[in-house]
Amino acid sequence: MNFGVYLPPKAESNKVPVIYWLSGLTCTEQNFVTKSGAQKYAAEHGVMLVAPDTSPRGCNIEGEDENYDFGSGAGFYVDATEHKWKTNYRMYSYVTKELPKLVQTNFPVLPEMQSVMGHSMGGHGALVCALKNPGLYKSVSAFSPICNPMECAWGQKAFTGYLGSDKETWKEYDACQLVKKYRGPPLEILVDQGKSDNFLGQGQLLPDNLVAACAENKMPVILRMQEGYDHSYFFIASFVEDHIKHHAKSLASK
Secondary structure (H helix, E strand, O other): OOEEEEOOHHHHOOOEEEEEEEOOOOOOOHHHHHHOOHHHHHHHHOOEEEEEOOOOOOOOOOOOOOEOOEEOOEOOOOEOOOOOOOOOOEHHHHHHHHHHHHHHHHOOEEEEEEEEEEEOHHHHHHHHHHHHOOOOOOOEEEEOOOOOHHHOHHHHHHHHHHHOOOHHHHHHHOHHHHHHHOOOOOOOEEEEEEOOOHHHHOOOOOHHHHHHHHHHOOOOEEEEEEOOOOOOHHHHHHHHHHHHHHHHHHHHHO
16 A cells, blocks of 8 residues: 655654545545645644555456446445455555554654544545544544445445445444534534535535534534635645644644
8 A cells, every 4th residue: 555645844843743634536646745735834833744656556356346336446435244355455544544544653753643634535545533532633624525335336335345335334444424423523624615526416525414413413624615626626726724734733732
């Protein structure tokens, strides 16, 4: 597994907090590194950025490269249970356990000071990782996340393939389900969504469902609907400063 790293100047003499970025469908670790412009703001706030790939690669699993929304580049941040995928496709455990251990062993980070954010499939992943692990991340945010995968075509395809047909198991990887039962340190979820995002209109993202689920459990959520923005990295680059500030505030005060 590849992952990209940005170390701020502060890391030359001090340990620093870390923000994990989870990318979306078809992406590698390079998309965020080369397109987001986040390094400038990470430098200003003294935080490290870590951006992993979105799936294992070259596992020689039949069909792994046939679809853009399943298999390579589409790990969906779950631990697969279906026989064909369960050995290699364990992105949830990779992001929450294996990768942080690698980072903490090899880079000057403060191990208890980490946050998570992501885009689209990676926004789903960020929400799931934070909500399933109360206290592991100090803050969470997302751009155009797949908020309710059990109710959209992308999520249903991925969950059926990786987790099987038992929809009860799907609930463990659906932010709208997880937020209703969250019991842990306070979290304030920040979500930016472009109003001109074609996937919003197709019913793949369902941000209103997340807001409704948060309301049931009195979970603070800020949903900002951004006029004229689509699903692209131009959108991310336009608002990533706000997200870095959101995380830096939590990482500095806890």
